[in-house]
Structure formats: structure tokens, C-alpha cells
Amino acid sequence: MTKNSIAAIYDFELFPYALGDVLTWNVRTAMRCEEMGRELVDIYICADERYPAGIYQRGLVNPQNFELFFSELYGAFGTHPKLGNIHIFRQREALLEKLQELVAEDAVNAEAVSDYLSVLEYRVSESTLNRVRRVLSKALRSNRYVREAFNRCLPSQVKAAVRETCLPNEEMLNNYFIKYIHSHESINEFAAQRGGIPLLRPALGCVPDIEEIIARRFAGKKIVPFHLRLRRLDAGYGGEHSYARDSDFLEWYDFLKDAGRRHPEVEFIALGRLQEKPIELLNLPNVTSLRIFGMGLGHELTLMLNGDLFIGTSSGFAALANFSLLP
Known part of the structure; x- marks a missing residue:
């Protein structure tokens, strides 16, 4: 922590395991950094197995599987527009001790830490x-x-x-979420006042891998990342309430097949978990996924920022397109 940075806190008992929310949080905390006249944001993540998830995800995320959800999502934090250091705490007590030190060293962090300490009093226990x-x-x-x-x-x-x-206490928890993530009104106001917002960047440590695969695998191709949302095929991860946002597979399949005939110069990159991708889709000659090369979310987000166009449904990947210059 330096005098050029501020602290930003992401506690998974208070904020969700959700790509769109992490990317929005990245932008919101970068905005706050600019407003405070600082250059960097140091991220403090709490992933404590005793408090693995918030009230809306406890039926899905538990002490036995929360590390899987965290490892899948971690790469998204690396796209922060003003990334400083990333600190991960497995015990909340250690985080609280560190935050108290930060406030003592620099009063600029007092509001964020005070809000965090206050909302912890409204946690909903697992009784x-x-x-x-x-x-x-x-x-x-x-x-x-x-x-x-x-x-x-x-x-x-x-x-x-x-x-x-x-x-x-749902209202207090929701108000905290709105203040630090959900309020797009504040993003619009910031953009109107300053002529733009801080834009997301390639994920930390992923650029060399993406540069290599573009040069070797996609040389001479127009790159079009796309997100075909089929949460129904990944039922073990929950999300029944969002099935209405799922895509029509046959329409996508026909579109990609036709695009392969008409535009052979285009390579379509399927984003997201392979569990949601029918094998018929990945067998198309103009479609591939970075996941089959052993890459993860951070690589996909980085490739998107090197793409020529993004096509997708309402999802976290669309949030990256929204907070970048990607068409």
C-alpha cells in the first residue's frame, strides 16, 4: 500500500461470485480512485471458508466448493483499470487487522473500511x-x-x-451492494462529468499467452469472441432463475455454420465454461474455445480486448465489452 493507492474490498459473503459484478466493481473502484486523486487500487479479497457465500448463493456455494468458484473468477480481478496489488485473505480476522492498519496509515481508506465494518454487523448467519x-x-x-x-x-x-x-437485514446488504457495484447511474454521471470512464485492461499475466496463440493459431484471422449462454446445460451450477437469458442453440448453430461459408476469414471464439458448449458447436471448423488449450477466464477476457467484434447475450462477458472499446 502506497500513498498513490486506495484500498478496495471484495468479500464473497457480501458480494457474489459473478463475472459481471466483479468487472463492474473494477470500474466503480477505479472511478473512486480517480475521484480521490490516486493512481492505483490495491484489492483486498476475503475468501473465508467459514463465510463462503452471500445469502443468494448459499444453496450453490459452500465450504467444500467455494475455492472452485473463486479460482474460476479470479482472473477477472486482473482486468482492473488501475490495478495495484491483489491481496487474498483466507481468514477474515487477518483482513480486518490489515484494514485497521490501512486506515491508521491513510485516512483516504476510512470510508470504504467503515462501510465494510458496518455491513458485517448485518450478516445473515447460517442458522x-x-x-x-x-x-x-x-x-x-x-x-x-x-x-x-x-x-x-x-x-x-x-x-x-x-x-x-x-x-x-436484506436491505442493508443490498444497499452496500448498490453503493459499491450495482449503481450504473453513478457510472453514467461520472462519464458525463469527465468524458469517459476507466476502461478494463488485459488480465494480469495473460498477455504473453494470448499474443502467442493469436500469432500461431489465429494468424490472418478476424477474431470474434462470442458468448452463447446455455446455463441449462450446466445445471449443477444453479441459476434456474436466469434460464430466461439462455440462448437459442439452433439459431446460433445455424448462424455460425452459415458464417463459416460466407466469411471463412473469421474465427469465432466461444467464451465461458465448456460444460455449456454442445460438442456440435465446437466441432464447427470456424469455432474454438481457449478452454481446450488449458486457458481460463483471464485469457478469454484478454482475447476479447484483442478481438475485432464481440457477439453475445446478457452476461458478464457483455460487461467487459461495455467497459472497453471492443465493438
Whole structure:
């Protein structure tokens, strides 16, 4: 930590394992860095097996598998526009001790650390009662008719009471998430005032690999990364609530097959987990995936920034295109 940097905290009990959210957080904390007159952002990640996930992902992420989710997502932090150092803490107590030292050394970090310490008081514990509350809440949220009746028919006082019963402290946790990640209004305001936003960069340590594969495997090709979202094929990772965002495989298949005939100079790079990619797709001569070469998310994000065009559905990969100059 230097006088040219600020601290940014990503605790996986408070923030999700989600590519789009990490990339948005990268941009938001880079914006704050500029507003504070600093040059770099030092990232402090808490990945504690005792608190592996937040209230919305506990049915999916647990102490036995959280390291898998973290290792898959880690490369996204390396795209930070103002990346300084990345610190990973396996025990929250060690992180809290370090943060107290940072505040004592530099008051610029006081707000972020104070917000973090405050929201920890609203954590939702993994008690039996809270597990029952989450199951009830999930059942209510997943039923469209119940949601519509809840939103349209119940008085605001009753709705507030139901929310407090099903997910106590949810509002405080959501407000923290909105302040540090979700609010795109603040991104638009920043861009209007300053003429732009900090743009995402190639992932840390991935540039040499991508330069080599472009030179050897994709030489002379136009590179078009694309994201075909088929979460239904990867059911073990959850996400039933987002199946509506899935793509139509046959439409994509016909498009890519036709593009191969009409534009043989284009190489399409399928992004994301191989579990979501039907073998018929990867067998097309103009389609490949970096994952089959042993590369990961950081490599894919770096390749995107070297691509000629991105095509994709609503997903974290689209967030990178949104926060970069990639068409």
C-alpha cells in the first residue's frame, strides 16, 4: 500500500461470485480512485471458508466448493483499470487487522473500511431458522404469480414486514451492494462529468499467452469472441432463475455454420465454461474455445480486448465489452 493507492474490498459473503459484478466493481473502484486523486487500487479479497457465500448463493456455494468458484473468477480481478496489488485473505480476522492498519496509515481508506465494518454487523448467519427463511424466500421469488400478487396487492407495510421476516437485514446488504457495484447511474454521471470512464485492461499475466496463440493459431484471422449462454446445460451450477437469458442453440448453430461459408476469414471464439458448449458447436471448423488449450477466464477476457467484434447475450462477458472499446 502506497500513498498513490486506495484500498478496495471484495468479500464473497457480501458480494457474489459473478463475472459481471466483479468487472463492474473494477470500474466503480477505479472511478473512486480517480475521484480521490490516486493512481492505483490495491484489492483486498476475503475468501473465508467459514463465510463462503452471500445469502443468494448459499444453496450453490459452500465450504467444500467455494475455492472452485473463486479460482474460476479470479482472473477477472486482473482486468482492473488501475490495478495495484491483489491481496487474498483466507481468514477474515487477518483482513480486518490489515484494514485497521490501512486506515491508521491513510485516512483516504476510512470510508470504504467503515462501510465494510458496518455491513458485517448485518450478516445473515447460517442458522436453521435462516435456512428455512431462504427456502421460503426462494419459493416466493421463483413463482411469477405469487410475485405479481405480492407486488400489486399487498400494502407497503405488509410487504416490508414479509421481507424482514424472510430475509432480515436484506436491505442493508443490498444497499452496500448498490453503493459499491450495482449503481450504473453513478457510472453514467461520472462519464458525463469527465468524458469517459476507466476502461478494463488485459488480465494480469495473460498477455504473453494470448499474443502467442493469436500469432500461431489465429494468424490472418478476424477474431470474434462470442458468448452463447446455455446455463441449462450446466445445471449443477444453479441459476434456474436466469434460464430466461439462455440462448437459442439452433439459431446460433445455424448462424455460425452459415458464417463459416460466407466469411471463412473469421474465427469465432466461444467464451465461458465448456460444460455449456454442445460438442456440435465446437466441432464447427470456424469455432474454438481457449478452454481446450488449458486457458481460463483471464485469457478469454484478454482475447476479447484483442478481438475485432464481440457477439453475445446478457452476461458478464457483455460487461467487459461495455467497459472497453471492443465493438
